[in-house]
Amino acid sequence: MHEIAINNIKYEGLETETILEAGLSNDVYIAHSCKSGRCNSCRCKVLSGETKLISPELGLNDEEREEGWILSCVRSPLSSLKISCDDVLDRAVPEVKLCPARIDSLQLLTKDVLQVTLRLPPSSKLDFYPGQYIDVLAFGLSRSYSIANAPRVDSKITLIIKRVPDGRFSEYWFDQAKENDLLRIKGPYGTFFLRETQTNKLVFFATGTGIAPIKAMLEARLLDNDSPMGDVKVLWGNRYRDDFFELGFSDMSDMSGINLIKCVSREDADPAFKSGYIQDVFLADDKQMLSDTALYACGSSEMIAASEQKMRAMGHPAKQFFKDAFVASGGGEEL
Ligand SMILES: Cc1cc2nc3c(=O)[nH]c(=O)nc-3n(C[C@H](O)[C@H](O)[C@H](O)COP(=O)(O)OP(=O)(O)OC[C@H]3O[C@@H](n4cnc5c(N)ncnc54)[C@H](O)[C@@H]3O)c2cc1C
Ligand code: FES
Structure with missing residues (x-):
């Protein structure tokens, strides 16, 4: 010891x-x-x-x-x-549990993004902080997916999954999965959730399906009448316009306090989309609000590393930068 x-x-x-x-x-x-x-x-x-x-x-x-x-x-x-x-x-995370879950519904959001809703048996309940992730266990393997919803009364859990070429789980989700399939899930895991910070200015960076845990955090915040939304900016990046999907809010940008900025890295800007990497789009507009901003970044590790480096160079405090990189699930064997 x-x-x-x-x-x-x-x-x-x-x-x-x-x-x-x-x-x-x-x-x-x-x-x-x-x-x-x-x-x-x-x-x-x-x-x-x-x-x-x-x-x-x-x-x-x-x-x-x-x-x-x-x-x-x-x-x-x-x-x-x-x-x-x-x-x-400064607070405990919810207890990790292993429980069975059936596929409740499958919905293709874009040609390679699938929304999977899981239902738990009536006797099971998974407590989680919005922003955390679960492992899905099947075929002797496990893969991590962020929970894309705030906790629901019916305990259902929604995942937003991107197809990875030749991916073992991707092949299952996109080509074989059907309603009522029985899986096992384990979690919740991770510490990517809203923290107690001094500031009410929140900025979220997401690439691709990295929007999933951010959607959960914002949904929870919108449902919580005791926590004012504050000044919230969401920068969501994809390569092309067609990669974006509906987030399930009627229109997030109309919700009080949320400013959703969609960025495309491989197409030109137009009135609905900005062109460029999200961290560059943000810095072009907002250098002055950096020091009192809590920043949450989720998605590719390249975006997170580049953002962290740029924000740090601009004086953003490390203690106010929270991140969740969707790296390939390590080894991926079932635990
Ligand atoms: C904490 C955490 C949360 C995650 N949440 C989500 C989520 O909400 N939605 C989601 O779509 N994915 C998420 N992921 C990624 C997910 O766990 C899988 O890694 C991914 O879906 C690929 O699994 P697969 O079995 O299809 O591919 P695999 O069979 O694992 O891999 C096939 C090939 O693709 C490469 N690869 C695998 N994953 C990635 C990746 N993420 N980026 C680049 N190359 C990769 C592998 O190195 C391999 O060469 C998360 C990962 C982590 C660690
Ligand atoms: S939790 Fe240690 S590197 Fe990801």
């Missing part, structure tokens, strides 16, 4: 468990998502002590390595450790 001190919170960890796992079992919630060294959400800096690498730290770049950053989901303690982390949560 080794003592781990993270931002001066102390807990004990074994050499056989990761720093993240040991934290979670001691109610210390380091921000995380993929738990497989790919997304960078669980980044921590080692101030003193030795760690052991358990699997590759694919989510770190060379500069971060040189600066002493590690990914706490793939490293275990080899001695007492002192580490710092930009994002340790």
Whole structure:
């Protein structure tokens, strides 16, 4: 057993468990998502002590390595450790459960985006924070998908799934799945949900189906009469106009406080769409509101890395940047 001190919170960890796992079992919630060294959400800096690498730290770049950053989901303690982390949560996350789920409905939203609604048995209920994700388990494999809705009275869960060419689960979802198919789901996972921050200015960056957890957060906020919507800007990027789909709100941009900006990276701008990468479109308009803005980014790891770097260079505080990268599910074996 080794003592781990993270931002001066102390807990004990074994050499056989990761720093993240040991934290979670001691109610210390380091921000995380993929738990497989790919997304960078669980980044921590080692101030003193030795760690052991358990699997590759694919989510770190060379500069971060040189600066002493590690990914706490793939490293275990080899001695007492002192580490710092930009994002340790001040509240517990809901309990992870494994439950059966049947496909309630399937709806094609674009030629390669499918909306899947799952229903749970009446005896099962999955508590989650809007923005979290679940693992779907089938054929001895597991894949992660964000829950795209706020918690519902009927406990149904909606996923928004993009077809990945030659993807094992993509083939199932798009070519074989049918209503009433029985699957298993496990979760909720991740820490991509609305945080208590000092600011009411919220900016969301999404690429592709990365809009799913953001839709869940906004839906929950719209349904919650006690939390004012605040000043909310959503920048949603896709390559082409045809890649966009309805979000299920009658018209999000008409909802009080939400400004939805759709960006296309491979077509020209027109009155309904801006042209360019979302982070560039945002910065072209909004440099002055950066320091007091909480920014939530979800989708491709390229967009997230580029956004984080640009926002940081413009003075946006690291503690107000929350991210969820849709990296390939690590290994993907059923847990
Ligand atoms: C926390 C988290 C949440 C996620 N939420 C969603 C979601 O809400 N909606 C959604 O559509 N997807 C989401 N994903 C991605 C999803 O888990 C799968 O990785 C993806 O759907 C591909 O699975 P597959 O079995 O079809 O492809 P696989 O058989 O796993 O892969 C086939 C090939 O595609 C590559 N590949 C796999 N996934 C990706 C990817 N995401 N980007 C680029 N290349 C890839 C693989 O490296 C491989 O070469 C999420 C991932 C994570 C980690
Ligand atoms: S890299 Fe650790 S949670 Fe994704």
